Amino acid sequence: MRGIFQRPGGGGAGIGLNRDTSDGVSIRTGIRWKLSTAIALVGALVAIALSLVVHNAARVSMLDNSRDLADERIQLAQRMYGPGRPPPFGAKIDDPAIPADLLAKVTEGRRATYVSDGPHGVPDIWAAVPLRDGRVLSWHERFTDRNADVMKDLDQALIIGSIAVVFGGSALGVLIGGQLSRRLRKAASAANQVAKGETDVRVREAIGGVVRDETDDLARAVDAMADALQQRIEAERRVTADIAHELRTPVTGLLTAAELLPPGRPTELVRDRAQAMRTLVEDVLEVARLDGASERAELQDIMLGEFVSRRVAVKDADVDVRVVHESEVTTDPRRLERVLFNLLANASRHGKPPIEVTVEGRVIRVRDHGPGFPEALLAEGPSRFRTGSSDRAGHGHGLGLTIAAGQARVLGARLTFRNVRPAGAPDDVPAEGAVAVLWLPEHAPTNTGSYPMLPASGK
Secondary structure (H helix, E strand, O other): OOEEEEOOOOOEOOOOOOOOOOOOOOOOOOHHHHHHHHHHHHHHHHHHHHHHHHHHHHHHHHHHHHHHHHHHHHHHHHHHOOOOOOOHHHOEEOOOOOOHHHHHHHHOOOOEEEEEEOHHHOEEEEEEEEOOOOOEEEEEEEOOHHHHHHHHHHHHHHHHHHHHHHHHHHHHHHHHHHHHHHHHHHHHHHHHHHHOOOOOOOHHHHHOOOOOOHHHHHHHHHHHHHHHHHHHHHHHHHHHHHHHHHHHHHHHHHHHHHHOOOOOHHHHHHHHHHHHHHHHHHHHHHHHHHHOOOOOOEEEEEEHHHHHHHHHHHHOOOOEEEEEEOOEEEEOHHHHHHHHHHHHHHHHHHOOOOOEEEEEOOEEEEEEOOOOOOHHHHHHOOOOOOOOOOOOOOOOOOOHHHHHHHHHHHOOOEEEEEEEOOOOOOOOOOOOEEEEEEEOOOOOOHHHOOEEOOOOOOO
C-alpha cells in the first residue's frame, strides 16, 4: 500500500522508495588516482542522491496528476449518475475490490483518492465517493503506459547523466592529480639531487609554475632546510680545516724536536706518535678539502693495468696483482694512487693476507681474507672517525676509506664495498674476506670540473 489521499480536507501520505547500491572501487596508489577516485566517488554519491530525488519527485508529481484526474472523473461520474443509468467512465457501484482503507474513509462521508501497489509494481489509482442511498461509487485505473514510459525515459536520462558525472569527475581528478603529482615528482627529484650534494639545485625552481599552493610551501621549506644544513656543514668544515691547519705548525715542530732526542726506546715512541699525529692532521685537511668540493682532477691517459702493477709493487711486493684485461683510461694518476694505497692500507691493517688486486678493464678490485667490512659501512658507506667493529677496524681513525671515497668522487668514479661469503650462505655466516671495487668512468669526469693535464713538450 502506498497511501490515502483525501479531497477535500483530507490528509495524505507520501511515497518512499529505497534503492541499494554496491560499487566495487579499485583504488590505485598515487595522488593522481587517489584524487580521481575521490572525485569520482563524490560525484557518484551526488549523482545518485540527485537521481533519487528527481525520480521520486517526478513519480509523486505524476501520481498527484493521476489522483487529480481520478478525483475529477469521480465527481463528474457522480453528477452524471442517476436512477436507471449505468455509472459513466467505467465507474462501479460497491466494487468488491475497493481497498479497505479507502472504503473506511468513504463510509465517513468523504470523497477520497487512494494509491496502491498493483501487479509488477505498477501503481493502481482509486477514487471513491459516497452516494445518497448509502452505496459507494468508485473508479479505478492502472498507472498509464504513457506515464510509465516517461518514468523509464527519465530513469535512463538520470543514469546516463550520473555516468557522465562520474567519468567527468574522474577525468578532472586525473587532470588535477596529474599536475600535482608531476610537481611533487619534480620536487622529490630535486630533493634527491640536493641529498646527493648538488647544492646549486633549488626545489622551488625545479617544480616551476606560477600558481602558488602547498607544493610551493613545501619546496620553499626544503630549500630553506637545505640552505641551513649546507651552512652548518660548511661552518663545521671550515672549523675542522682551521683546527687542522693550526695544528700543522706545532705538530711539525714536535716532530722536528723529536728528531733531536737521543736514541732510545722513548725517543722512538715519541717520534712514532708525533708522526701519527702529523698524518692525522694531513688526513683531516684532505677530508676538509674534499668536502669543500673544490678539488679538481688533473687528467692523463694511462694504461690502467700497468699503472696499478707498478704502484702496488712499490707499495707492497707481497700483494698479488692480476691484470685480466688491460685498458687505457683518462684519470688523475695521483688521486688514483691515493685511492689504491688507502684501500691497500685498509686491507693490510684490518684484513688478513693474502691481499689480491685485480684489474679488469676499468674496474679495480682489492680483496683481503679477513673478517669483512662492518655492517654499518656496507649500509651507509665510509664515515670519518668511525672505525666500525673491533674485528676489522680496531685501529685507525676511519679517515682512510673516507678519503678514498672522496678522491673517487673527484675522479668521477664509484667505490663500492662488499663482503665475500660462501655461495648460498646466510648473512649470519662469517665473511671470508672483504672486497673494495673501484669503477672508473668511461669518459673523463668533466662534470666534476676536472681538466686535462697537457703533456710536456717533446713527448
